[in-house]
Amino acid sequence: MTFGDRVRQLRRGKNIGIKVLAKHCGVNVAYLSRVEAGKVSPSQSLIEKLAHVLHHDQDELSLLAQKLPETWLSWLATDPETAMKGLRRSLEEVSPDDDNGRVSEPISAPVASQVKNPFRLGVQLLTQLSTLHHTEQYEDAYASWATYFKHLEDSTRQRFDLYVALTHLFFDLLATRSEAYAHWVLPQLLPDFWLLFSPVGITTENSFQWSVDLLQDTYTALNQLEDTRAYGKVFTPPAIAAYILKRSGFPGKARANDYLLDPAAGCGVFFMKALDCLAQQSPKNLSHWTTCLVGMEMDPGLCNLARLNIAFWFAQNKVAAPAESLPIFCTDTLSERGLFSGSTQDPGIEVKNLVGRxxxxxxxxxxxxxxGKIHSSDLRVAPFKETVYGHANLYGLFLHFSLTHLEEQRGVLGIITPKSFSSGLYFKELRAYLLKNLRLREIVTFESRTEVFDKADILQETVILLGDKRLKKTAVKVLSPRSYQDLNNHPPANVISLNDLDLGQPYDHILCITSSKEAITISRRVRKRSVTLRDAGFRASTGKFVWNRFKPHLRDAPGKNVLPLYWMHSLKPFKFLPNAVHNRHLAFVELNGVTRPWLNVPEELVITKRISAKEQKRRIEAAHIPASWRADTLGYFLENHLNFIARVKPSPYSLIFVMGVLNSKLLDFVFRVFNGNTQVSATELNVMPLVSDNGRGQNEVERITTALMDVQDEDMPELEEKLNKAVYCLYGIGKKEQAYIENFFKSLGR
Ligand SMILES: C[S@@+](CC[C@H](N)C(=O)[O-])C[C@H]1O[C@@H](n2cnc3c(N)ncnc32)[C@H](O)[C@@H]1O
Structure with a gap:
């Protein structure tokens, strides 16, 4: 054996990476690596340091480096025969064939390639420790692993996976041995782990929810924010998972081989709640059932967490864990190479035989x-192209995927999802597909945007969709609790017919997801008497200028060939504010070959803000740019957070009228009935209803709107009230319905 081989063997035996060893010896990695490869001979000082760090006999290392230690030199000089015998014995000791009862290879170090998959190391550790339990090698084994853990690179993912593996070990021991034993083992393996995960004494009684929460939070904290955003790693509160399962009729009178799938399993909250249901309803068949809970999840750390949480569940409930490994597949659900073609990224699981199941x-x-957004050129989008229109979103693809894999007739879908699909243009094909392939039975629409996922900063509105594959259409139960805490104590559900919910094909199947019958009646009345803005000869579009794509062309002052750029702050309801300044936004753009395609030529327009939230007093804010507005004869730029409405055909309506009704409470209310996000998109504006009474009422609205454009701020409320009344009257809204709308806005302070 060479010096380099021996150092490598010792290092791996102690589970120390080469980088860590180099650091401890104060040399660079490249040098140490050349020493290990036998390309350079080590200095005396490196031999001393290696012996010290690796806790190994310095003399033996010196001999292997073909350097006779001082002690040996003097021994050889005084007693050559004994010294030679000793020398021979020393060399035999380092022979690879004879480890003299030291930690043997399978127990000791992981090899470098395995470091990439720390969970496997964790599993290996579990296996080894459990087979070695009560043998003499046990101590050596865990001492060896403990060293490895300590020197592990401080990469968050690896660390997390180790925590997962170690916690798994803890619960394994808790379930199969004693609590005291479990407590004893882990702190010795990795003290940091315990400090982090066990601020108070853990017992079987309090451990379950504590561990689930803590691991989930730790994962979220350690996970990169971009990753959390890109892959939508937001975890469902257990109460919501329990509600969805209950309303999906799980497990009911299930047959053998009735499978439950979570196609984006995360850390397995739906499984734990499913196990709760099973323990109550079918405790005898628990272990059969666990093989029927199927998960797909692309993040290996989360797969581990899901498996671990299920192990927690068994430990907590003192139920023997199933012998078969749980079908939680580490796979990309959307990929053709996913579970259904028989492959997974998880090396431990052979799925080919399972697919038929x-x-x-x-x-x-x-x-x-x-x-999360997914680019349309991504190959995973292709199988779902039937439901993709323009930009794709992961959740739309998952909905399509779920409908495809739901059992015919008996299949039940229970999904919590953003509400934006209800009106967004990009989801128009998905809506049509959903209405055709799912019988919607219940929709939960949460009143609060921020109290649904209490641990994440979610701005979307959220709904739960429950439906099945039966053919006969029924009315839909719609309920609107404030947050998940009110799920079992919410205002009564209303039963709403699908025809009222779905605005139909001319409106791209926009869905009015509301539990308020009044809102549905008002919205229906308004639409019955109206034409859409689009059919009335107008076209709403999105502001063309995306400022951050043109940073070099932005200017802070006007000049030759420099034109104004209008932003969201360039308007207030009824008022166009071309000179409004904003300390962060530059107000001018150089007109040149690059920017010219994004120029708006001067013409009469209505502009509206594109972003507003349901809590705001107004969702739609519109202002009018007269045709006479010539900031420059050439035109101006409209930033992308604005929409603009232009006349494209002769129309019986003026743009002043359009601005007036869009700013009214009535149309704001109608808009809220179907919009489920923070966007006021051009598509939605295009289907806003315009009504006519052949003159009088219309002229009145126009007259008041014109007055509002010039009036002082303090006189606006009075005039606006007049406008709202005129609009109610024009659209045929009775006193009772008016009162309902007024009350609604009062609650918002408008
Ligand atoms: C919103 S989380 C839900 C997690 C869990 N079901 C829950 O409710 O707490 C979505 C999960 O989908 C996973 N995911 C994202 N894209 C995926 C894909 N293409 N295939 C499989 N899983 C994916 C993410 O890693 C994340 O854990």
């Missing part, structure tokens, strides 16, 4: 699909 589809598909 699910060919009839899943009896239940539940979950919280990820929200």
């Amino acid at each position: 699910y060919k009839e589809g899943f009896r239940w598909i539940v979950g919280n699909p990820p929200y």
Whole structure:
């Protein structure tokens, strides 16, 4: 054996990476690596340091480096025969064939390639420790692993995976041995771990929710924010998962081989709640059932967490864990190479034989699909192109996927999802597909945007969709609790017919998701008498100028060939503010070959803000740019956070009238009935209803709107009230309905 081989063997035996060893010896990695490869001979000082760090006999190392230690030199000089015998014995000791009862290779160090998959190391550790339990090698084994853990690179993912593995070990021991034993082992393996995970004494009684919460939070904290955003890693509160399962009729009178799938399983909250249901309803068949809970999740750390949480569940409930490994597949659900073609990224799981199991589809598909953009050129989008219109979003693809894999007739879907699909243009094909392929039974629309996922900063509105594959259409139960805490104590659900919910094909199947019958009646009345803005000869579009794509062309002052740029702050309801300044936004753009395609030529327009939230007093804020407005004869730029409405055909309505009704309470209310996000998109503006009474009422609205454009701020409320009344009258809204709308806005302070 060479010096380099021996150092490598010792290092791996102690589970120390080469980088860490180099650091401890104060040399650079490249040098140490050349020493290990036998390309350079080590200095005396490196030999001393290596012996010190690796706790190994310095003399032996010196001999291998073909340097006779001082002690040996003097021994050879005084007693050559004994010294030679000793020398021979020393060399035999380092022979690879004879480890003299030291920690043998399978127990000791992981090899470098395995470091990439720390969970496997964790599993290896579990396996080894459990087989070695009560043997003499046990101590050596965990001492060896403990060293490895300590020297592990401080990469968050690896660390997390280790925590997962170690916690798994803890609960394994808790379930199979004693609590005291479990407490004893882990702190010795990794003291940091315990400090982090066990601020108070953990017992079987309090451990379950504590561990689930803590691990989930730790994961979220350690995970990169971009990753959390891109893959929609937001976890469902257990109360919501429990509600979805209950309303999906899980497990009911299930047959053998009724499978439940969570296609984006995260850390398995739906499984734990499913186990709760099973323990109550079918405790004898628990272990059969666990093989029917199927998960797909692309993040290996989360897969581990899901498996771990299920192990927690068994430990907590003192139920023997199933022998078969749980079908939680580490796989990309959307990929053709995913589970259904028989492959997974998870090296430990052979799925080829399993795929046939699910060919009839899943009896239940539940979950919280990820929200995030996915580029249309991504190959994973292709199988779902039937439901993609323009930009795709992961959650739309997951909905399509779920409908495809739901069992015919008996299949039940229970999904918590953003509400934006209800009106967004990009989801128009998905809406049509959903209405055709799912019988919607219940929709929960949460009143609060911020209190649904209490641990995440979510701005979306959220809904729960529950439906099945039966053919006969029924009315839909719609309920609107404030947050998940009110799920079992919410205002009564209303039963709303699908025809009222779905605005139909001319409106791209926009869905009015509200539990308020009054809102549905008002919205229906308004639409019955109206034409859409689009059919009335107008076209709403999105502001063309995306400022951050043109940073070099922005200017802070006007000049030759420099034109104004209008932003959201360039308007207030009824008022166009071309000179409004904003300390962060530059107000001018150089007109040149690059910017010219994004120029708006001067013409009469209505502009509206594109972003507003349901809590705001107004969702739609519109102002009018007269045709006479010539900031420059050439035109101006409209920033992308604005929409603009132009006349494209002769129309019986003026743009002043359009601005007036858009700013009214009535149309704001109608807009809220179907909009489910923070955007006021051009598509939605295009389907806003315009009504005519052949003159009088219309002229009145126009007259008051014109007055509002010039009036002082303090006189606006009075005039606006007149406008609102005129609009109610024009659209045929009775006193009772007016009172309902007025009360609604009063609650918002408008
Ligand atoms: C919103 S989380 C829901 C997690 C869990 N079901 C829950 O409710 O707490 C979505 C999960 O989908 C996973 N995910 C994202 N894209 C995926 C894909 N293409 N295939 C499989 N899982 C994916 C994310 O890693 C994340 O854990």
